[in-house]
Amino acid sequence: MSHIDSAPSTPGKFKMEKATYFNRVRWHTSLAKLAVWSFVFLGAILIFFFRSPASTPVPADLSRRSLRTYNWGGPVWEKRVRASARVRSRNGFAVLVTGAAGFVGTHVSAALKRRGDGVLGIDNFNDYYDPSLKRARQLLLERTGVYIVEGDINDEALLRKLFEVVPFTHVMHLAAQAGVRYAMENPGSYVHSNIAGFVNLLEVCKSVNPQPAIVWASSSSVYGLNTKVPFSERDRTDQPASLYAATKKAGEEIAHTYNHIYGLSLTGLRFFTVYGPWGRPDMAYFFFTRDILKGKVIPIFEAANHGTVARDFTYIDDIVRGCLGALDTAEKSTGSGGKKRGPAQLRVFNLGNTSPVPVSDLVGILERLLKAKAKRNIMRLPRNGDVQFTHANISYAQRELGYKPTTDLHSGLKKFVRWYLNYYSDVKKADE
Numbered sequence: 001m002s003h004i005d006s007a008p009s010t011p012g013k014f015k016m017e018k019a020t021y022f023n024r025v026r027w028h029t030s031l032a033k034l035a036v037w038s039f040v041f042l043g044a045i046l047i048f049f050f051r052s053p054a055s056t057p058v059p060a061d062l063s064r065r066s067l068r069t070y071n072w073g074g075p076v077w078e079k080r081v082r083a084s085a086r087v088r089s090r091n092g093f094a095v096l097v098t099g100a101a102g103f104v105g106t107h108v109s110a111a112l113k114r115r116g117d118g119v120l121g122i123d124n125f126n127d128y129y130d131p132s133l134k135r136a137r138q139l140l141l142e143r144t145g146v147y148i149v150e151g152d153i154n155d156e157a158l159l160r161k162l163f164e165v166v167p168f169t170h171v172m173h174l175a176a177q178a179g180v181r182y183a184m185e186n187p188g189s190y191v192h193s194n195i196a197g198f199v200n201l202l203e204v205c206k207s208v209n210p211q212p213a214i215v216w217a218s219s220s221s222v223y224g225l226n227t228k229v230p231f232s233e234r235d236r237t238d239q240p241a242s243l244y245a246a247t248k249k250a251g252e253e254i255a256h257t258y259n260h261i262y263g264l265s266l267t268g269l270r271f272f273t274v275y276g277p278w279g280r281p282d283m284a285y286f287f288f289t290r291d292i293l294k295g296k297v298i299p300i301f302e303a304a305n306h307g308t309v310a311r312d313f314t315y316i317d318d319i320v321r322g323c324l325g326a327l328d329t330a331e332k333s334t335g336s337g338g339k340k341r342g343p344a345q346l347r348v349f350n351l352g353n354t355s356p357v358p359v360s361d362l363v364g365i366l367e368r369l370l371k372a373k374a375k376r377n378i379m380r381l382p383r384n385g386d387v388q389f390t391h392a393n394i395s396y397a398q399r400e401l402g403y404k405p406t407t408d409l410h411s412g413l414k415k416f417v418r419w420y421l422n423y424y425s426d427v428k429k430a431d432e
């Protein structure tokens with residue numbers, strides 16, 4: 001600090017006033033050298049950044065969790081991508097599953113692979129919740145022959161490369177920043193994944209030839225502050241109660257635009273509180289289980305005047321069947337060369353269970369399955385994104401997709417608890 005303060009303010013000028021002709025020539029030569037070295041240095045920086053298309057930095061943007069560089073590309077990598085996406089059944093699809101290391105993504109990828117479709121996953125493995133769970137799901141999928149490319153859906157060069165290697169017939173788009181409460185902590189991550197990422201994916205899909213059909217996850221949260229039940233696809237969705245809901249609603253409007261202008265076939269699925277094995281640790285049924293076992297107090301919300309908070313809990317296998325039904329009934333996109341050639345399919349479906357259960361009943365079931373008493377702390381529902389209840393009308397999905405949920409909450413939670421106890425006892429053993 002003191003060194004900088006004591007330096008003359010115009011050192012160059014001070015020297016030039018006293019310089020001889022010889023000194024002046026030397027000065028110009030030094031300047032020329034300096035210029036040459038500056039160019040060399042600048043050139044080196046440019047080469048460093050633009051050298052390899054196989055390692056694309058995610059642009060500095062709103063998400064502090066996604067500022068990472070991923071490695072992809074090369075013949076070995078391409079071979080792996082091709083092998084994973086190879087279709088093994090007659091009339092099977094080649095499906096790109098975004099968010100494949102996520103809860104729903106893992107189950108859908110495994111189901112598609114099982115029936116002979118080609119599946120390639122992409123996921124950025126962000127740390128919104130314990131990434132080791134995502135890695136464990138990745139391992140599970142690897143064993144079934146599904147490769148998950150580590151990358152961000154905002155990485156246009158990567159997505160283009162994937163479509164160059166595999167002409168995907170379908171995209172199952174599940175990558176998103178989920179969770180309603182976290183939006184108050186990190187709003188940028190919702191814009192990054194649910195809006196910018198979705199647009200980037202659609203930009204790539206609209207321009208490839210042939211265009212894939214896209215099925216993507218919207219959310220029951222778009223019903224927001226609606227009070228009319230059960231929620232029907234025809235109901236208003238312009239009163240979101242969280243930024244998460246607002247980004248999903250924006251996604252539905254963006255889908256409309258890309259369908260309208262470019263002829264992309266788009267099907268949005270409004271999932272209602274999905275639960276099950278390999279689930280998400282940020283969801284109530286999951287952390288209630290953890291906290292009941294630890295003897296920790298769990299918050300149970302109630303609305304004004306002791307109003308019941310209820311959710312239309314939907315078991316993962318039912319959701320997977322809905323996703324597959326949507327893929328199977330998706331019509332081809334109609335555009336090519338980035339231009340629409342005719343009207344294309346645009347749909348939105350509720351995928352719920354049609355039987356909302358009060359959250360306190362959920363806790364009762366967990367107590368019985370875990371053989372442990374919950375320490376309940378009844379609290380007023382905070383105004384941070386959660387709504388009082390969700391309840392799906394699924395008649396449209398029933399008609400068009402053959403969607404018919406078959407798992408009640410008790411049977412589904414039983415399977416979840418069995419998985420939870422196994423998984424975390426294995427994790428504990430591995431840590432010891």
Ligand SMILES: NC(=O)c1ccc[n+]([C@@H]2O[C@H](COP(=O)([O-])OP(=O)(O)OC[C@H]3O[C@@H](n4cnc5c(N)ncnc54)[C@H](O)[C@@H]3O)[C@@H](O)[C@H]2O)c1
Pocket residue numbers: 066098099100101102103104105122123124125126134151152153154173174175176177178179192193197217218219220270271272273274275280
């Ligand atoms: N689980 C539910 O109850 C529920 C309810 C309604 C809607 N949804 C929607 O369903 C989809 C799947 O949900 P989930 O429960 O499996 O969530 P999840 O968080 O387990 O899965 C999402 C995956 O996407 C990945 N991801 C996020 N941003 C990404 C990006 N920019 N690039 C690449 N990968 C990225 C994450 O790492 C994660 O593995 C999401 O779109 C979610 O909003 C889920």
